[in-house]
Amino acid sequence: MPLYVYEARDGHKSCPFCQGGFEVTQRLSEDRLEKCPKCGNPVFRVIQAPGLTHSQTDLHYRAKRAGFHTLKKVDHGTFEKLY
Ligand SMILES: [Zn+2]
Incomplete structure (x- = not known):
């Protein structure tokens, strides 16, 4: 499943x-x-440049380094923190 980045x-x-x-x-x-x-404040999806494909591991590493939270959607409206 694709991983999307959102920002406030x-x-x-x-x-x-x-x-x-x-x-x-x-x-x-x-x-x-x-x-x-x-x-509940509005967020937008950050468009990620095509062609810049990273493995999940790289993405998680970069996300962690950037202070992002990586979430898995477990149920409608419910998120589980993975990292
Ligand atoms: Zn918020």
């Missing part, structure tokens, strides 16, 4: 979770997130 639209109103961006694994068929699952 308004960094001043957002919570620490979405402020620096976070990653969510979603099925292609799933709608993109409109709101932060923690604080």
Whole structure:
């Protein structure tokens, strides 16, 4: 499943979770997130440049280094923190 990166639209109103961006694994068929699952403030999906393919491990490493949270969507509206 593809991993998407989201960031808060308004960094001043957002919570620490979405402020620096976070990653969510979603099925292609799933709608993109409109709101932060923690604080409910609007988020946007960061478009990742095509051709820049990284293995999951690289992605997780980079995400961790950048302070991102990697989440797995376990149920509708429920997230499990993996890292
Ligand atoms: Zn938030």
